[in-house]
Amino acid sequence: MTDALLQGLRRLLEPGASFTEISINRLCRESGVPRAQFYAWYEDKGAFIRTVTDDLFKMVDEQAAQWWPDPLARSPDQTTKIGAAVLRLYRENYPIFAALADTAVYDSAVREHFEESLAQVTNRITEVIQQRQADDPTLAALDAAELADILTYTFERTCYRHTKNADDATIDRLARTITSIVLSTIYGRVDHK
Incomplete structure (x- = not known):
């Protein structure tokens, strides 16, 4: 059903x-x-959109999990392709994700669900940052959870604002940009060497 x-x-x-x-x-x-x-x-439309987006967030999380633990071990193209796959998944499901974001404005249960879904992503990135902090004194000076939260919401807002009508070339360009931001922030470089 x-x-x-x-x-x-x-x-x-x-x-x-x-x-x-x-x-x-x-x-x-x-x-x-x-x-x-x-x-x-379902109790209401909010319960329905929460159920539907649970499955979508799982798909996004599975795709994004391929990035970690060490994106520098892959070629720049491989790492960027993973990011592009996540962006394409968002683009293909844009109306559903937009419905979630729009409903979260006025439905507290949907808002809580949305925030919990993003928190799961943030927690994964927090763990990656904490592992990296042992090797990077500059990164160690930052709050891992706060930095992960900023990166998560940067990615989510990029998906929301830029993927709706994006062609494949735009998705690839966005993926390179996001990959560069994440790698330079967490790993201190974008050269993958």
Whole structure:
């Protein structure tokens, strides 16, 4: 049922409708799912978008996990390709991620879910930074969790602002930029040597 609703939501969002404009009745009609069945599974649209984006965040996290623990061990192209894959995943699911971000403004449960999802990413990056701090006195002077939070939100906002209509060349350019920012911040260089 979630897949049918997700595909229906994609069709409704495709022409540019906002998630807040889409009623549960409309979503159910588009998806071929009875309204009563929707409510048997979800309390409201917020619960639905939280469930759907859980799966998407897992996919993003799995893709992004390939970056760590040592992106310098790979060639610049390989590291950038991983970043580009994450950006492409976001682009392909942009309407769903945008629905989450837009709903988080007024729905406290969705906002909490969104923040928890980003916190998981931040925690992973915090661990990487803490490992690097032992080898880098300049990095050791910074608060690892705060730096990870800044990098996470920089990446998330880049995805939100720049991937919606981005072609592959733009995605590749964004990936090179983000890769350079992360590598220079955490590893002190972008040359991968």
